[in-house]
Amino acid sequence: MESRPGRQTPPTARGFSSIGERFIRRRACATCPRHAIINHVPSGMCERGVSMQTSHPSTISTGQAHLLALGTILVWGTTFIASTVALRTLSPVELLLFRLVIALVALFLVNRQKLKIKQRKHELYLLGAALSGVVLYFLFENIALTYTSSANCSVIVSTAPFFVAMASRAFVRDERLPRSFFLGFVVAIAGVALVSFAGQSLQLNPLGDGLSLLAAVAWALYSVFIRKLEGHGYNTLLLTRRIFAYALVLMIPVTLVMGFSVTPQDVFNPETLLNVLFLGIVASALGFVTWNTAVRTLGAIKTSAYIYLIPAVTILFAWLLLHDPIHPLSIVGAGLTLLGLFISQRRR
Secondary structure: OOOOOOOOOOOOOOOHHHHHHHOOEEEEEOOOOHOOOOOOOOEEOOOOOOOOOOOOOOOOHHHHHHHHHHHHHHHOOOHHHHHHHHHHOOHHHHHHHHHHHHHHHHHHHHHOOOOOOOOHHHHHHHHHHHHHHHHHHHHHHHHHOOOOOHHHHHHHHOHHHHHHHHHHHHOOOOOOOOHHHHHHHHHHHHHHHHHHOOOOOOOOOOOHHHHHHHHHHHHHHHHHHHHHHHOOOOOOHHHHHHHHHHHHHHHHHHHHOOOOOOOOHOOOOHHHHHHHHHHHHHHHHHHHHHHHHHHHHHHHHHHHHHHHHHHHHHHHHHHHHHHOOOOHHHHHHHHHHHHHHHOOOOOO
C-alpha cells in the first residue's frame, strides 16, 4: 500500500535506490497547504494536479513589506542623480531603452521560467501596466525635466499617492481611504515642497508641470493594473519581466518617432555605462520586483505613500555623492515628509 503524503516509508527490501528516487521526487506544493511534501508526482505538479510554476511566492510579513517599500524608495531616490549623469550622453528614449533591455536580461537570468497567463484579460492588465508605469511614466517625467525645474517635477510627481488612492478606490474598490491618509497627504506634500523649493523661487511652466502631473496619473494607473493581478497565484518576478517585455515592444514606435542615434563611445563611456547598469539592474529589475512584492502585501495605497520620501532621498544622496549643500528648510521639509508618511500609514 502506498504511504500517505507527508510520511516517509521505512527502508524495505526494495533497496536504497528506491528510497533515493522517492526523496528526489518529493515536491512542495505552495497552493495546497495540506500537501506540503508529496511523493510520486510529475515535475511541477502537486498530487491534486495543481501547477506549481506560477504559484504564489512565500508570503512576507507586513514589517518586511514596509522594509521592501522603503528600500525601493532609497534606490529610486538616487535614480535622478544617475539619470542626470547618463543623460549627458544619451537621450531620454535611449536611456529608457537601455534600462529595459538590461532589466529584461537580468530578470531572465534569475528566473527562466515561462509565465503562463490564466485569463486573457490578465494579458491586457500586463500591457496596461507596461504602457502606464514604464513607457508613459518615464517619458512624461524625463520630458517634463526639459521644460520645468526638477523641484517642480519632484513636488508634482510626489502627488502620485493621492492619484493611486483615487484610482484604487474607483477601479479596485478593495482598499478603504481613512481620514489619516488625506491628512498625511497634506502634511507630506507640504514637506516635499519645502525640500524641493528651499532656497529657490517658484517658477511655473504649464507644459512641464502638466507632463509631471500626467506622470503621477500614469503611475496611479500602473498601481491599479498591478493590484488587479493580485490573488491569481502569479510569480512577481515573472510578472515584472513580462511588463518590461511589453514596454520594450511599445517603445519601438516611440523610438521611430523620436530617433535613436547612439555610438559605441556613448555606451561604453565608463561613467555612462556604470549609471545605466545601475538603473537597469538595481533600479528597474530589482526595484520593480521589490515594489510589486510590497504592493502584494500592503496594498497600492499604503505602498505608494513611500513616494513622498523620494525628493528628500534625492537631496540626501546629492549631498553625499555630489556634495550639494542642504538648505535648513530642506531638513524641516524632510521631517514633515516623514511625519506625513507616518500619519498616512495609520489605520484611522
